Amino acid sequence: MIVTTAWMETWFHKFNDDYFGSGLPLPILKTSTARTRLGQMSCKRTTRWGRTKYYDFTIKLTTYYDMTERQAQNVLLHEMIHYSIAYTGLKDTAPHGVVFRGIADKLNRQYGWNIKAMTTTKGWKKAESAKTRTNRRPVTYLILALKMKNNRHFLSVVNPRYAHQIDHQLGRLAEVERYGWYASSDTAFDRMPVVRSLRGKRVTQDEYENKLAAMRQVLI
Secondary structure, eight states, X not given: OOOOHXXXXXXXXXXXXXXXXXXXXXXXXXXXXXSSOSEEEEEEEEEETTEEEEEEEEEXXXXXXXXXXXXXXXXXXXXXXXXXXXXXXXXXSSTTSHHHHHHHHHHHHHHOOOOOSSOOOTTOOBOHHHHHHHTSOOOOEEEEEEEXXXXXXXXEEEOGGGHHHHHHXXXXXXXXXXXXXXXXXXXXXXXXXXXXXXXXXXXXXXHHHHHHHHSEEXXX
């Protein structure tokens, strides 16, 4: 099966009732074409008067694989655990730390699920639409990864002709903690605009660090 947002919504409500005490509001549900990331939970945050508020919770599942329903359910539950931890304000030791593993282990042990911190896709069937996409010549993007001193993280797909101009601007901004230029063929960047000025997409720290780990740093 290829997951859809309608399928996600149906099972989100069931799992919310069965395992999370019906305490999770329906988040934004989306699909992606990611090959290496089966699911993703993200949210936005704002800090006021020393208090941080999280909002716009989003769960994405990939359509790159033709998963069995059980595989897709495990991925959705994985992301719902992340959502529950963030929404309730629990502090974990790591993205897949003690709290996450405790909830996952309980669901696995009591209800027969197979929720893992990392899932191998070896032997998984690729969706027909993904096969078509993989036949295209891969595109290499120039990515600007930017961390601000207020701990906000941004990623931009930059038109290479404007990279030097943007790099010069960055050197004069006191609020920038660090930045770097990277090359990536990740299809997750397909939907992002190619910019000619200093702007980008705000991402979570986890997404930022995961993307950096998978990209090759370059000099401009």
